[in-house]
Each structure stands twice: as C-alpha cells, then as structure tokens.
Amino acid sequence: MASHEEVYKELKGRTGLNPDIEDELCRRISVIENSDGEIVPHLTKGDWIATWALIIVAGIIPILVEAFRYGLQ
C-alpha cells in the first residue's frame, strides 16, 4: 500500500511543481496506486468485443465487399 508520505518522499522536488501542488499530486498518486493504478475501471471485455465487432462489421467487411465489387484492378 503506497502512502502519501512514501510517494512524497520519493517525488519531493522532482516534479517541477510548487510545493503545495506537488504535495497534492503525491496525495493523488498514492490514492491511484492504492486503487491498482485505476481511478475508474478500464474498459470491460464487452467493450473490447464491441470494438472488434464494429471494426470488422462496419470497417473491414465493407472494404472487402467493395474490393470484390471493384476488383483489385
């Protein structure tokens, strides 16, 4: 578990920010690290399936259909 103090100790003076903002940054980083690097969850498997489905159905297949129609002249 990353504590605010631990993050601050590592980053103090290394961010180029003024001390107040740097302190707040370190607090936020400790919160993010304690959430396994995610403030909000990643896209789900369903999102990935939908993405690939759209790319294939509304992207690649129409290109193949047009290629067939025009022929690779």
Added chain:
Amino acid sequence: MAKFDANQESQFGVLPVMKEDRVYNLFDNSCINVGLAIATWCFMIGGSVALFVDFWPAVIATLVGNMISVLVMAIMPCSASATTGADNYTLAASYMGRNGRYILMAFITIFQIAWLIVLSIMFARSVSNVTAAFMGVESMSPMFTMIISLIAVAIVFLVVWKGPLVIKRFNNVVAPMMVIVIIGLLVILSRNIGWDVITSADPIAPNDNQWVNFLLAVELSFGAGLSWWPNMGGMSRLCKTTKAAYWANLAGLILAATVGTALGVAAAITIGSDDPTEWMLPLGGLVFGVIALIFVAIANVTSNATVAYNICLGLKDIKIFRDKKWAIVVAIFLVPVAIGLILFPNQIYDHFYILLGVTCTFYVPVVTISTIDYFVLRKKKLDIRGLYDRTSTSVYSYWGGFNWVAILVFALAMPFYLVFLNPATLVYQTPFMYCTASGGVFVVVAIVYYILAKVFLVNKGIGGYRK
C-alpha cells in the same frame, strides 16, 4: 492546507483528475465529441473525398475510415487518461520519454495552430455571409472577414479560459442542434438539387482505377480519424467512466463526422463547392440559411475550444508555463493563431488537404507506438510516479529523457508513408492498393516497434517495463 484550488489545478493543470472531480458523463462527452467533429473541416474533407468517389461509395468509405481509425486511435488515450486521470502529453512520457514527449507537443502545437486558423476563417466566412445577406450586398470586405476571424479567436479564448464546464454546457446545447442543422441542410440540398442527382453525380477528378479511388477516400477518412488524437486525453480524464470517455467517439467522431462529410460530398459533387457558406443562403433561403450559417459558425468555435483546451493542458506542463495562470497560457497559445490569421490566412486554408495528409503521416506512428506500448508491452500498467517525475530518476528517463527507439521508429515511419502514398499530391504507389497508406504504416510500425522495444528496452530493463 493547500493554498490553491485543487479541483481547478486538475482541470487547468497537470494534477490527475480524481473521481470526485470528474464532470462528464457519456451524454456530455458525446455532445463535446459531436461539437468537435461537426465543423467546417468535415465539409472540407467531404469535398476532398468527392474528388474520387460519388455519393454512396463516399459515405461507405467515410464511415469505414472513421470507424476503424477512430476506434483504434482512441482506445489508448481514452483508456489511459480515464483510468489514470492524466492527459495525453503526461502519458506520452511512458513511450516517448519524459523529455521526448516535448517533440510530440512541438509538432502537435503547430498542427493545432493551423487547424484553429482554418476553423476561424470558416467562422468568419459564415458571419460575413450572414452580414452580407442582411446588408443586401454580395459580400463583405476581406478586412471585415479578418476582423471577424480574430473575434472568433477571442471567443475561443473566453470559452477555454472558463474551462471544461463551460465547454460542456456550450456543447450540450449546440451539439444536438448541429446534428439537426446538418440533416436539415442535407434535406435542403436534396430538395433543391434532387436526391437522384446527388446519388448519381460523378466524382470531380477521379483516377481511372475505381478501387484506388475508393481507397483514397478511405485514406482521407483515416487521416481525419487519426488526427483527433491530440484531443482525446484532455476530455477523457474528465469522464466519470472509461466507457463515457471511449464510446462518446462513436456518436461524434464516427457517426456525426460521417453525416457532416456526406453533406460536404453531396454539395461538392453537385454544386461544386463543399463550402456551405457559399450555398446555404441561396439554397436554404434567408431564414434557414442564416440559422444554419450561425450554427456552422458556432460549430467551429466549439471545435476550436476543445482543440485549444487540450493543447493548452499539455503546454501547462512545460517549465516556462507551469506557474503561469491558465488564462495567460491560453492567450500565448492563441497569439500565433491571430498572427496567422492576419498575415497568411489563405495559404493555410487553401492547402487544407495537404495539412490533413501531413498530419496523417505524423499520427499513424504516434497512435501505433502508443497503442502497442500501452496494451502489448506494458499490459496497461503505468508507473504513475514516473509520469510526473521530471528528473533522471523517473523510470521513463530512457536515455537522457528520450526513448530513442520510439523516436527512431517515429522518424522513419513518416517518410515510410511515401512508400504507399504522397499525402500532398495523393499520387499512390502499388502497395497502397492492398492496404492503404495508414494501414501499411500501422502494421509495419507496430511490428518494428514491438521487436525493437523488446530487444532494446524490455530485455535491458529500460523504460519501466515489467518482464
């Protein structure tokens, strides 16, 4: 106790945006996305597409190009920015190096200045045409148009200065109305010209090879889709969920952009002009024409505001801007836009398609490298401390702050594009016929970067990759 407003510092600065500070849901981000997508650039892209294909193949090519390019382009910045709260340029440290990311920013700043000039000119033309209609004259003077374009810059400043909440409220009202206006313009065009005429009109200057013409249309859409990359991170980090960050692109950059481009195609192949400010009034009549022109003008402002907000977030992280107030950073960024509008507006505007082509050669390797690095090499795990560590102790220091592997691949990828297509002249080479230029460059860059990164970075423990 902090002597600053932390929420403000995250919205207008480098602090990661935490869950409680997030202000955009899916509807909000979709409206912003629609407001970004629908601007005069989609009409102009339509005009370029109309050179090669007629209406229905243009619609298919545009939808296909947007679907593939936007979904691929957006997945990394939207995912990473939403989950970490960091913007694109902070995240770029992970694959370009803590100093190498400034190379990206330098290019992108120049491109975004050029885009703002183009859209400001279109704003000015819209307002000029409305004014001329009310005054009963044929057109307003170039000086008038220039002044209006500078007013557009001033409006963008005011919107961006006030930040993401104003951008959201602006787009929540404007974006739905823009979609209605665009559809209305298509209806007016088809009523005046005839739907049969639109769907049967020939393209303007096609090649002999129909398949190549179709691929060129797809390539133009790839270029358009990929060039949204700099605008992804700044908005995504403000979204309440990663889904809201990512899927908003479907509404805006894919579907709305396709409808807008279709309008540009229809106008270009029938009237001979993709510039809606030239035909909205004659075809739409005074009332609807003026309303449509006003919304087109506003659409350019919404796009410019989103573009400017995102790049200024990146600039805020540069040492000389870090302690400057947000308003000053925005103003400094807009100064070269204003200078461009005064000194050489038409040189940029008239070469819009070259701008699109050149930016495509840039964004293909950027998207490829960032996506492969984040999803394949890092398995979506970033060292958050390293992103904000500006010293040599950062895991993203690579060699002197530069990931020379990524920079080398990036530098070689841009001219490699010419193996497939010349983006300025649109003269193609044989390989283009099998994979398009963006497709070919993407595949080659992905393989080359993966191999080189594995050999020189991952296996040598450079760059913070987990083995």
